[in-house]
Amino acid sequence: MPGVARLGSGIPLVARSREMARLRAALDDAARGTAGAVLLAGDAGVGKSRLVDELTAAAGDALVLTGRCLDVGETGLPYLPFTEALGQVREAGLLDVAARPALAPLIPELALPAAHEGGRSVSGAPHPVGRRSEQDVGQLRLFDAVHGLLGDLAGERPVLLVLEDLHWADASTRHLLSFLLSRLRAQRLLVVATYRSDDLHRSHPLRPLLAELVRLPAVQRLDLTPLSAIDARSFVAALSDDLPDDVVLEVAERSDGNPFFAEELIAFATSGAGHVPWTLAEVLLARVERLGPEAQRVVRIASVAGRSVRHGLLRDVAAVDDVALDTALREAVQHHVLLVDRAGGYAFRHALLREAVYGDLLPGERARLHSAYADRTAAGGGRGAAAALAHHSLESHDLPRALRASVEAAQEAQAAGAPAEALRHLERAQELWPAVPEADRPPGVSELVLLRRASWAAGTSGHPERAVAFARTGTTVLDGVDPETAAEMWRRFAQALQVLDGTEDEEFRAIEEAWRLVCDRPASPARAWVLAVWAAALRHDREYARARERAGLAVADGRAAGAEAAVADALTTLGLLDEAAGEVSPAREHLTAAVACAMEADAVSTELRARYFLGVHHYDLGEPAEAARVFDEGVARARATGLTWSSFGVELRILQVLTKYCTGAWDDAATAAEPPGLRVSSTVSARLAAAGTHVAVGRGEFEQAERMIRELRADWHRDLQIALITGGTGAELALWRGKPELAVERVADAVQWSRQGDEWFLAGIRLAALGVAGHADLAVRARRRRDRAAEEAAVRAGRELAGYARTTADLGTPRTGELGPEGRAWLARAAAEESRLTGPGDPALWRRAADGFDFGAVFEQAVCRWRLAEALLAADLRDEAVTALRQAGAVADRLGAAPLREALDLVARRARVALRDTGPRDRVDPFTPRERSVLELVARGRTNRQVGEELYISEKTVSVHLSRIMAKLGASRRAEAVANAFDRGLLDLPD
Numbered sequence: 001m002p003g004v005a006r007l008g009s010g011i012p013l014v015a016r017s018r019e020m021a022r023l024r025a026a027l028d029d030a031a032r033g034t035a036g037a038v039l040l041a042g043d044a045g046v047g048k049s050r051l052v053d054e055l056t057a058a059a060g061d062a063l064v065l066t067g068r069c070l071d072v073g074e075t076g077l078p079y080l081p082f083t084e085a086l087g088q089v090r091e092a093g094l095l096d097v098a099a100r101p102a103l104a105p106l107i108p109e110l111a112l113p114a115a116h117e118g119g120r121s122v123s124g125a126p127h128p129v130g131r132r133s134e135q136d137v138g139q140l141r142l143f144d145a146v147h148g149l150l151g152d153l154a155g156e157r158p159v160l161l162v163l164e165d166l167h168w169a170d171a172s173t174r175h176l177l178s179f180l181l182s183r184l185r186a187q188r189l190l191v192v193a194t195y196r197s198d199d200l201h202r203s204h205p206l207r208p209l210l211a212e213l214v215r216l217p218a219v220q221r222l223d224l225t226p227l228s229a230i231d232a233r234s235f236v237a238a239l240s241d242d243l244p245d246d247v248v249l250e251v252a253e254r255s256d257g258n259p260f261f262a263e264e265l266i267a268f269a270t271s272g273a274g275h276v277p278w279t280l281a282e283v284l285l286a287r288v289e290r291l292g293p294e295a296q297r298v299v300r301i302a303s304v305a306g307r308s309v310r311h312g313l314l315r316d317v318a319a320v321d322d323v324a325l326d327t328a329l330r331e332a333v334q335h336h337v338l339l340v341d342r343a344g345g346y347a348f349r350h351a352l353l354r355e356a357v358y359g360d361l362l363p364g365e366r367a368r369l370h371s372a373y374a375d376r377t378a379a380g381g382g383r384g385a386a387a388a389l390a391h392h393s394l395e396s397h398d399l400p401r402a403l404r405a406s407v408e409a410a411q412e413a414q415a416a417g418a419p420a421e422a423l424r425h426l427e428r429a430q431e432l433w434p435a436v437p438e439a440d441r442p443p444g445v446s447e448l449v450l451l452r453r454a455s456w457a458a459g460t461s462g463h464p465e466r467a468v469a470f471a472r473t474g475t476t477v478l479d480g481v482d483p484e485t486a487a488e489m490w491r492r493f494a495q496a497l498q499v500l501d502g503t504e505d506e507e508f509r510a511i512e513e514a515w516r517l518v519c520d521r522p523a524s525p526a527r528a529w530v531l532a533v534w535a536a537a538l539r540h541d542r543e544y545a546r547a548r549e550r551a552g553l554a555v556a557d558g559r560a561a562g563a564e565a566a567v568a569d570a571l572t573t574l575g576l577l578d579e580a581a582g583e584v585s586p587a588r589e590h591l592t593a594a595v596a597c598a599m600e601a602d603a604v605s606t607e608l609r610a611r612y613f614l615g616v617h618h619y620d621l622g623e624p625a626e627a628a629r630v631f632d633e634g635v636a637r638a639r640a641t642g643l644t645w646s647s648f649g650v651e652l653r654i655l656q657v658l659t660k661y662c663t664g665a666w667d668d669a670a671t672a673a674e675p676p677g678l679r680v681s682s683t684v685s686a687r688l689a690a691a692g693t694h695v696a697v698g699r700g701e702f703e704q705a706e707r708m709i710r711e712l713r714a715d716w717h718r719d720l721q722i723a724l725i726t727g728g729t730g731a732e733l734a735l736w737r738g739k740p741e742l743a744v745e746r747v748a749d750a751v752q753w754s755r756q757g758d759e760w761f762l763a764g765i766r767l768a769a770l771g772v773a774g775h776a777d778l779a780v781r782a783r784r785r786r787d788r789a790a791e792e793a794a795v796r797a798g799r800e801l802a803g804y805a806r807t808t809a810d811l812g813t814p815r816t817g818e819l820g821p822e823g824r825a826w827l828a829r830a831a832a833e834e835s836r837l838t839g840p841g842d843p844a845l846w847r848r849a850a851d852g853f854d855f856g857a858v859f860e861q862a863v864c865r866w867r868l869a870e871a872l873l874a875a876d877l878r879d880e881a882v883t884a885l886r887q888a889g890a891v892a893d894r895l896g897a898a899p900l901r902e903a904l905d906l907v908a909r910r911a912r913v914a915l916r917d918t919g920p921r922d923r924v925d926p927f928t929p930r931e932r933s934v935l936e937l938v939a940r941g942r943t944n945r946q947v948g949e950e951l952y953i954s955e956k957t958v959s960v961h962l963s964r965i966m967a968k969l970g971a972s973r974r975a976e977a978v979a980n981a982f983d984r985g986l987l988d989l990p991d
Contacts, residue, residue: 016047016051016054016224019051019222019224020051020054020055022038022220022222023038023040023051023055023192023222024055024058026038026190026192026220027055027058027059027062027158027160027190029190030062030158030159030160030187030188030189030190031062031158031188032188033186033187033188034186034218035154035184035185035186035187035188035189035190035218036184036189036190036191036218036219036220037181037184037190037191037192037193037213037216037218037219037220038190038191038192038193038219038220038221038222039166039193039195039210039213039214039219039220039221039222040052040192040193040194040195040222040224041194041195041196041197041221041222041223041224042194042196042197042223042224042225043196043197043198043226043258044196044198044199044260044351044352045258045259045260045261045280045350045352046224046225046226046257046258046259046260047224047259047260048164048194048224049164049194050259051224052162052164052192052194055160055162055192056160056162059158059160060158061157061158062157062158062159062160063092063094063153063156063157063158063159063160064160064162065085065088065089065159065160065161065162066084066085066088066161066162066163066164067080067081067082067083067084067085067161067162067163067164068080068081068084068163068164068165068307069081069163069164069165069166069167069168069169069170069173070165070168070306070307070308071168071306071307077383077384077387078170078171078172078173078413078416078418078420078421079105079106079142079170079172079173079176079416079418080170080173081163081164081169081173082106082146082163082173082176083106083107084342085161085163086103086106086107086149089149089153090107094153095149100145100148100149102141102142102144102145103142103145103146103149105142105415105416105417105418106142106146141417141644142176142417143175143176143179143180144639144644146176146180147179147180147183150180150187150189151187151189154187154188154189155187155188157188158188158189158190159187159188159189159190160190160192161189161190161191161192162191162192162193162194163177163191163192163193163194164193164194165194165195165196165351166193166194166195166206167195167196167199167200167204167206169206170418170420170421171205171418171420171421171424171461172417172418172419172420172421174205174206174209175420177191177193177209177213178209178212178213181213181216181218181219182216182685183674184216184218184219185218195210197223225257226256226257226258227255227257227258227259228257229252229253229257231257232252232253232255232257232262233248233249233252235252235259235262236248236251236252236255236262236266239262239263239266240266243266251265251266260350260352261280261283264280264283264284264287265283267287267336280352280356281356281359281360284352284353284356284357285356285357285360287335287336287337287353288337288353288356288357290335291331291332291335291337292328292331294320294324294327294328295327295328295329295331295332295335297318297328298314298318298320298325298328298329298332299332299337299338299357300357300360300361300365300369301314301317301318301369302314302338302346302348302354303348303354303357303358303361304317304358304361304366304369304370304373305317305373306354307347307348307351307354308341308343308345308346308347308348309345309346309347310343310344310345311325311344311345311346313373313376313377313380314345314346316376317369317372317373317376329346332346333346336349337349337353366395367395367396367397368396370392370393370395370396371392371393371396371398373388373392374389374392374393374396374398374401377389377392378401378405383412384412386405386406386408386409386411386412387405387409387412387413387421387425389401389405389409390402390405390406390409390425390428393405394428394432399432399435399436400436400437400440400441402428402432403429403432403433403436403440403441403442404441404442406425406426406428406429406432407425407426407429407442407445407450408442409421409425410422410423410425410426410429410453410457413425414453414457419457419460419461420457420461422453422457422461423454423457423458423461423463423466426450426453426454426457427454429450430447430450430451430454433447433450446481447477448474448477448478448481448485448489451470451471451473451474451477451489452470452471452474452488452489452492454470455467455468455470455471455474455492455493455496456492458470459496459499464496464499464500465500467496467499468493468496468497468499468500468503470496471489471492471493471495471496471497472493474489474492474493475489475490475493475510475513483517483518483521484517484518484521484524484526484527486514486517487514487515487517487518487526487527487530488514488526490510490511490513490514490517491510491511491514491526491529491530491533493510494507494508494510494511494514494533494537495533497510498537504541507537508537508541511530511533511534511537512534514530514534515530515531515534518530523556523557523558523560523561524557524561524563525558525561525562525563525566527557527561528554528557528558528561528563528566528567528570529554529563529566529569531550531551531553531554531557531566531570532550532551532554532558532566532569532570532573533569534550534554535547535548535550535551535554535570535573536569536573538550539551539573539576539577539580544577544580544581547573547577548574548577551570551571551573551574551577552570552574554566554567554569554570555567555570555571555574558570564597564598564600564601564603565598565601565603565606567597567601568594568595568597568598568601568603568606568607568610569594569598569603569606569609571590571591571593571594571597571610572590572591572594572606572609572610572613574590575587575588575589575590575591575594575610575613575614575617576613578590579617579620584621587617588614588617591610591613591614591617592614594606594607594610594614595607595610595611595614598610604637604638604641605648607637608634608637608638608648608649608651608652609648611630611631611633611634611637611648611652612631612634612648612651612652612655614630615627615628615630615631615634615652615655615659616655618630619655619659619820619822620820620822621820621821622820622821622822622855622856623855623856624659624662624663624855624856624857625663625856627655627659628656628659628660628663628665631652631653631655631656631659632656634648634652634656635649635652635653635656635672638652638653650684650687650688653672653688654687654688654691654721656669656672657669657672657673657688657691657692657694658691658694660672661691661694661695661698661859662856662857662858662859662860663856663857663858664858664859664891664894664895666695666698666699666895666896669691669692669694669695670692670695670696673688673689673691673692673695674688674692686712686715686718686719686722687719687721687722689708689712690708690712690715690721690722690725690726690729691725692708693705693708693709693712693725693726693729693730693733694725694729696708696729697729697732697733697736697899698859698895698897698899698900699895699896699897699898700736700897700898700899700902702733702736702737705729705733706733708726709726709729709730709733712726713726716753720753723750723753724750724753724763724767726750727746727747727749727750727751727753727763727767728747728750728763728766728767728770730743730746730750731743731744731746731747731750731767731770731771731774732770734746734774735770735773735774735777736899738983738984738985740773740774740775740777740778740781741774741778743770743771743773743774743777744771744774744775744778744797747767747768747770747771747774747801748771750763750767751764751767751768751771751804764804764805764808765805765808765809765819765823765826765827765830766826768801768802768804768805768808768830769805769826769827769829769830769833771798771801772798772801772802772805772830772833772834772837773833773836775794775795775797775798775801775837776794776798776833776834776836776837778790778794779791779794779795779798779836779837779838780836781982781983782794784982784983785979785982794837795837795838798833798834798837799834799837801830802830802831802833802834805826805827805830806827806830809823809824809827821852821855822855822857824852825849825852825853825855825857825860826852828845828848828849828852829849829852829853829860829864831845831848831849832845832846832848832849832864832867833867835871836867839874840870840871840873840874840875841867841868841870841871841874842871843868843871843872843875843877843880846864846867846868846871847868849864849867849868850864850865850868850884852864858891858895859891859895859897859900861891862887862888862891862892862897862900863888863900865884865885865887865888866884866885866888866900866903866904866907868881868884869881869882869884869885869888869904869907869911870907872884873907873910873911878911881911881913882911882913885904885907885908885911885913885915886915888900888904889901889904889908889915892904906985906986926968926986927965927968927986930951930961931961931964931965933951934947934951934958934961934962934965935965935977935978935981935987936987937950937951938962938974938977938978939978939981939982939987944958944959944962945958962974962977965977969981969984
């Protein structure tokens, strides 16, 4: 039949040629090295799985990996679809488990030990430092490992990864999917994910993820709509040739274009059962009712297990021998109710069929069957058994067993790198807690323990407000607990508050209460950590004397109690306090000792914190090359230990980007700025993207940079660093594009934001220098136009910003108390830019600025040498100007800094200086020699006839040249063309 394609199952695929073509095109693109993803949406039964089956059948030599999500009540396994896909990789002999230990959470036989919320847990640092979202280290390590595995597999042959039923995906699966899709680049990988669009109610957790994913360039959405009336009739007719025409028409109409519904109606109609029922549930149950009594009973029992069930489990719950069970199952399979799944168990042919059978169970029958499954699950154990036991116990109203299983399931989920699922289990445990008698509660677990664990799980799954709420509640249930346990809870409360702005007073009250509880007790890990956290908070609040005292006590207590991680943390704080006091050598010694101590204690998160501040220490001293080495080692250490996206793993990476930009390793900087794309860590993505704007602007990738800076403006409220970085790069971008008015506007906006945090000292000077540059350009423009008022306004505003830079510099920095080499260099740049407000610039000031960046900031130094050359030429110091131009030109060429290179070429052309041995620079000068001659004469007020007379060309030829000039300048009139050329620096003032 025309327009009908048949699947391997024999079921026709009608009117899907367009959708099938898009899927095949996406797979072909992936095979050629353009990774992509397709989100396949449609109502239940509309044919999503059949379309995917057709694609996998046509995948050729591609490696096909499939995984299916199950209703969250059916399974306790987070990452289930990825676990299934990974199992297929292992079956194909393509996975060396020993070489990829981070994949252990997805491999059943490598179950991890239960995580806990303190010390060296999977959640990373014993406490986060600074106002950053807590992140789950184990989860991000797993994400990196899955991404790396798929990339390696795609390097051998194309990979098609199919994830079905995303509407049932757990939170960790959704986060991992977001991570992968945001990092699709040149891998030979296609991800196809299906979901039921009719299940996505307004508050469904998948909705915000879909809104985020469809904005990714590699992701497309494909909506599978119901069949039209004509196609529905074709489908029914193709599926059954012996139906009368009136029945074909009736089935097609009642199916509402849903192929699965139509198929079931056809089966009912051909069974001779009589009148065709109206509802889908009736149709589905009619198929089951055609089975024998024992097969019906087995199917009803199987529906309680979920979409699929293991053979042994079904046999135990059904309480029948293998022969009777096999007979019943064979009948169910033959009638297309059940299928044999890949794992050797049985699955319902369609989720709707299982839902219909389960919904038809009586309440008492349902509870008894859940209880039977709970008994068998408790006896069997295994990976994911605790969560399944909690589900079945809750459905059978066995609350004590549900509570115990929920606590165990939370520990398993945390160990598997799934903090969101751990939080869900802990919240359910807290709901059950008051309903369970004390004697039936799990041993060794109290309400306080649940609250503390829930606070950690909430923090690591990206819910800082809930983390604070759990910790706050925990401080109200401390009656009867020992002082150290109570102090741990108060310390956890203080740590949770660190993540949120505006909570400093409450944070200090919490840590002081923790200290009150242990101050008279002997040294212990709890006491050492309270002191270490307190010292860090005091240093952040610039109470340096008290911070030093607390840090010293933390070192002493930690060494006495064997809490080396706390010692390392306190040593880091002491190093920072030494810096603030101007004691360089002790600071370096303390920070270096902190790294060594943390490595000895295997306290990796604390080690990364020490490495971060050691790198900053070198950078502040004007040693960017040494800082880059420390940051590189820190990032490598974070990657090796799976902490790439932990709090200080991220901080190290951001500073790695900035130092590589500073030292001129721009390719490496751009690579390091690649964000993770995590929804739970959107601030991380934004901060990395902000750091990456330096290279994008410097290389002249203006459209991309403009889009990034504009989008990141919405993230300024999340993190001050985003405002400080993109405020400056946005101003630089506007300056390079010849829009000084936008540059000064962006500087004013960023300066306002920069006053909100400690980082504003250095950033404020840099922003001010760029703002002065913008006003200087405005003053130059006003002079060209002979607009005296505009020139005076620009000069006045520029001088105010230069004064602001000097005032800011006098305040010093919060860490060292004085400006470092970079701060002094930007202050010199501000003074040099100020000299341009009223003329060509002071060569001495520009030479001082260029020398100031000699500590290793190669691009900034080249920019200053460009301006120095302009000032030297104006002072008729040609030889020195040529030297400065060539030095700057060599840097611009090496970095690929296109805007700076074009600016240098323009100056060199005017000065008739050859910067390099290359051909003509038509790209820099938009005009041909004849067009330039015409433009210069028009600027002197010549008419077309006068221009022709002077150049010995016809008046008509002059008109043609002038038309081309106006097109290049975007002008509609002669005067506008001249004005635009002056504004862009393409013309000098006529004599």
